[in-house]
Amino acid sequence: MSEKIVNVKYPEQRLFQAIIVQAFEDCVFKTYSKVDAYNKEDSYNWFKDGGEDFDRVCWFADMDPSFVRDRFLKLRKEGVIKFSKSELTWMEYRDRYKRYRAANDKESRRIIKRQIDRLTLPGKKEK
Numbered sequence: 001m002s003e004k005i006v007n008v009k010y011p012e013q014r015l016f017q018a019i020i021v022q023a024f025e026d027c028v029f030k031t032y033s034k035v036d037a038y039n040k041e042d043s044y045n046w047f048k049d050g051g052e053d054f055d056r057v058c059w060f061a062d063m064d065p066s067f068v069r070d071r072f073l074k075l076r077k078e079g080v081i082k083f084s085k086s087e088l089t090w091m092e093y094r095d096r097y098k099r100y101r102a103a104n105d106k107e108s109r110r111i112i113k114r115q116i117d118r119l120t121l122p123g124k125k126e127k
Contacts, residue, residue: 009062016061020068023047027072027081032122037090044081047072086122093119 026043029036046054047069058065075081083091093116100112 012060013062016057017063019057020061020063024072024075028075030084030087032086034090034093034121037087038094040083040087041091041094044083089119089121093121 023043023046026036026039027047029040031037031040050065050069054069055065058068072081096112096116096119100109100116103109103112
């Protein structure tokens with residue numbers, strides 16, 4: 001996909017185009033790795049949610065944010081961008097761990113910790 005970075009007027013454009021390409025690659029990559037699954041989720045949400053940061057990166061890359069987002073939506077609709085069971089498990093783990101860290105009392109933490117322990121994480125041996 002990186003060979004698509006062409007016709008840059010300024011070196012900075014290449015950098016911002018590379019950010020967009022990396023985000024697309026993160027979205028289509030299949031993984032069992034926790035870190036890669038987190039990167040995939042972050043990139044997916046970056047495209048899906050848009051926002052000021054997304055728009056700014058697209059404009060600095062000399063790309064229309066609507067075009068980039070439409071391309072993402074097309075790939076998602078075609079099934080090129082999707083989450084595997086292991087990626088969804090890592091995403092669930094991440095969400096529960098955030099809730100665990102944000103819990104204000106021991107009882108809430110204990111309940112969330114029990115939910116985390118019940119997850120069958122990729123690469124983890126079942127008891």
